[in-house]
Amino acid sequence: MDFIGVPVSEDTTNTKNKVKKTMKRQKPFQEPVDNGSVEESESAGSSFPPTFSLSTIKNKQRRHLMFMKLKQEKRKQKLELRKKRKKERDALGDKAPPKDVPKTIENQRVYDETTVDPEDEEVAFDEGTDEFSAYFNKLTNPKVLITTSDRPRGRTVRFCEQLATVIPNAHVYYRRGLALKRIIPQCVSRNFTYLMVINEDRKVPNGMVLCHLPDGPTAHFKVSSVRLRKEMKRRGKDPTEHHPEVILNNFSTRLGHSIGRMFAALFPHDPHFVGRQVATFHNQRDFIFFRFHRYIFKNEKRVGIQELGPRFTLKLRSLQKGTFDSKFGEYEWVHKVRIKTYLGLTGLRTVEFKAE
Amino acid sequence: MAVKSQLCSVWVGSETGILKGVSLSKKQAFNFCEMSCLTRDQEVCTMAWGDPHETEVLIGCLNGRVKTFSTEKGIFTESRECGDLSQGRFTGLAVMDSSLITCVESGLLKVWNEGSSNTAEINVGTGVCRMRQNPSQRHHVATGGKENPLKLWDLQRPDKSIFTAKNVANDWLDLRVPVWVRDIAFIQDSNKIVTCTGHHQVRVYDPSSPQRRPVLETQYGEYPLTTLSLPADQASVVVGNTHGQLAILDLRKGLVRGCIKGLAGGVRGLQCHPSLPVLASCGLDRFLRVHSLKDRTLQHKVHFPSMLCGSDTAGEVEEVKAEEEEDEDEVWDSMEMVKEHQGKRATCEEPSEASGNRVKRKRKVAKQ
Structure with missing residues (x-):
């Protein structure tokens, strides 16, 4: 058993070594790629056809990395935009245009014609x-x-x-x-x-x-x-x-x-x-x-x-x-199940939204 | 008032006793009533046209009064006592050469002759749910109700009914099938009568044949059918039930031709346009809806803002006036393609020339 066991262990060490070697060999190739990933992604973005999406990247780690980068960039852009807007606002002072009203479910609702007028x-x-x-x-x-x-x-x-x-x-x-x-x-x-x-x-x-x-x-x-x-x-x-x-x-x-x-x-x-x-x-x-x-x-x-x-x-x-x-x-x-959400049955306050 | 009432194409009565006129082309609704003297006992039970030119609307109130509303003047011109609360609600109103026919729940059918105080009375049996007049032979009326089978009466010979329906055969358990006629309509040009029952059956009777049982029986849904109406094309009938389901049934085989969607509450009134494929429906959900019978789409929806309020809309019976709907159709057509517009007009004006003429006249009046 031992006799048999030894070559097996040797084999495994061999394979491990091989793997390590290959890893080592690969690393120097990969590292520059990782460092220059931003440039690469930009260049890739320009060279790829416009339908390119991150999901086409087959390597999971890489895909994840790219995705995080993309997200960070987006966040940065958003922050900058917000800062810029705030600056403009401060600069204009009182003359600044009114802020946009955010879209909510409540204010997207279609007015219900059955709403009771208290003076009726x-x-x-x-x-x-x-x-x-x-x-x-x-x-x-x-x-x-x-x-x-x-x-x-x-x-x-x-x-x-x-x-x-x-x-x-x-x-x-x-x-x-x-x-x-x-x-x-x-x-x-x-x-x-x-x-x-x-x-x-x-x-x-x-x-x-x-x-x-x-x-x-x-x-x-x-x-x-x-x-x-x-x-x-x-x-x-x-x-x-x-x-x-x-x-x-x-x-x-x-x-x-x-x-x-x-x-x-x-x-x-x-x-x-x-x-x-x-x-x-x-x-x-x-x-x-x-x-x-x-x-x-x-x-x-x-x-x-x-x-x-x-x-x-x-x-x-x-x-x-x-x-x-x-x-x-x-x-x-x-209560009847509605086929179209905006079809308009009278609810207590109907849940109807503007069709966009 | 007068101008307003001439605009209106659909008339709706309400549970609060308010008569409402709706102008579909202008998308407006008017109340024809004094808000100060409203009481619950003025609830509209039934409505009918007072004359063949459709210038008068008769309204049967809960308190036993029949009011006459002139659509040209826009006011109530007459009000007479035709019963009282103890006899039950009105189940039908009709006009036969200047005399008025009324029928109440307790089964007392009366003919009030113009001018003279003497009235002819027929007892048609208790529990009457509906009395209808044959539009082609105006001295024929049909009655029916709960445990009161369909009966056809000739008012010139009031002692005996000309036709009494026989209950259908016992069911598979050999039990008697209960009778509950909820609404009746005369099929024009064929002498047949179609009824709908509280046990969701639709039946066609043929008084001219010796058979007293229905010649066709079909069922729709599982809730009581409240009302029916016959569209302009003869082979079908529109029925509505207490859950707000409307369906067009084919009278040749009794199959459902299509359902009309969108109603939220029980149907109280249904009326088809005499010449156009248009259906007006109203009921407990406080909406008046106008559907096209061709493609069964919703064309208009009027929620009487005040009416709801006022009226619980519950006890609503309504009548569609032929004319103005046409008028309003013209408006819609002109919005669409011009070619189609011309084609449509040609087709729809021919069958209803009389009403078309009246529209024109009315418009002139309105302009003046």
Whole structure:
């Protein structure tokens, strides 16, 4: 074995030597190339056809090197340009032209024609006489029934319990396999103004049906990114019994108005400011983000907030006229998959971008 | 007011009780109502043309009043009491040589003769969803509703219906198929009637044949069909459902010829132009849309800014006026190629000469 082993080791040393030798031999050839790579790249850039791209270089290390160089150069150019511009700006002083407005998703959005003008008489009349007008005229007090799909598990149960601490006057009931159409008349006779059903999939809440009673409308939401209280970092103490304040952001279109009113009518009229709790529904690109906070005024300018949880995201799937009736109900708005992004269906605030 | 109303080519009623006129060529919408005296019980249930020249619009309100709007003067000229809330909403309005036909949900069909107070009454059965008049024989009306099969009435002999549809055969489980007629239309020149149901069926009946069951039955989608309209070419029908799906169905075999996209909410009103391949639709999404039936593309979209607001747009029924759409088509044509423009005009003006003439007259008035 040893006998055999020796020649093998010799062989390997030989090959190693060979490799080394070849490396040594190659190095002197390569080094000048490396040193003059900038010149070479420039010369290469001029000599190569205009379609030359770095990805055609087959040596990985070299390709990487070249790429880094290219990047550095670009960065340098950018910096110089910026410096130059700043100098010009300083030189011009007050006469300098206004800065360019950066392109953002928000300002690239096409104006939605359904955006509500607050002074519109017709909207005012419509909203003054719709199903929520009883709440907004302070004739009714909200009373919410929260239930789930049949046999809720794990997170869904806890989510319902925590929702009930956020919404005052909310009652959580076990579904007991009852049909929604049979629950609704009973709710109406017991003066409930909302029926909220949390649906789940594989123990995770994924849908919410929010039905305003006694005569609609019914909204169906997709629920995602649910974070319960226990999973939250830097969470405050559990919320108190005080009525929270409600903040509704960006519910600006006609559809947004109806949804916003729907959320507003979930909470009692007069918030208890002593509780310093606030529930936020923030609409951004048709997703509604819910957060629940406690705030404190540290001085006249600074406010501290502390999240109390839970937090979740909603997306409207459909808005139906009347109470829950998925088969024969008439839909005011149904989410449909758009083929062209700028085709323009009315969203809460539509996500449409200018076609470039 | 008068000038405004003469511009309008499409009339839309709203849930708030506002009558809206839309000028497609000018892309403007006007409200014809006093904003101060709006109430929810003025919700427009149904609309109809008051005379064959299309200068009057009849509006059936929720509170049982029928209002007459003159499109030439731009004001409401008349309002009469034709029922009350207890009898349900209006399901159909029609005019037959100066007498008015009304039908309410509870099934009371009345003929109000001009001048005299005596009315003829027919009980057509409960749960009526729609009453329609045969445009060629104006004393024929058809009714139908929930558990109320299609019936054809001759108003000159009101004691018995001339045709009562028979329910289709039991299904494969030998269960009775529920009846729910949602909308009716008369196919011109063939004496046939097409209906759509709340159970997403489209049926064609032939009252002239001894067969009382539908001669053609087809299904579209899985949601209740709310309304239908017959395009100018006879062999098809456009239906709409509660999810805002619109489809053109072929009446020869009952196959879908094409779908019309873009609606976000349930359809309440559909109307095809009597001569041009143009379709106007409106519904709960608070938009009036005008599609071309040829290539099914969207031609106009009007979002009544105020109307939405005002009206929830929900209870909307609308009527397309033949004339001005043409007028507006001219505008569009002139924007495109000149050659095509001439060709198109020649073809479209011939079949609807009368309306074309009226356009010209109206334009003159507007200029004055």
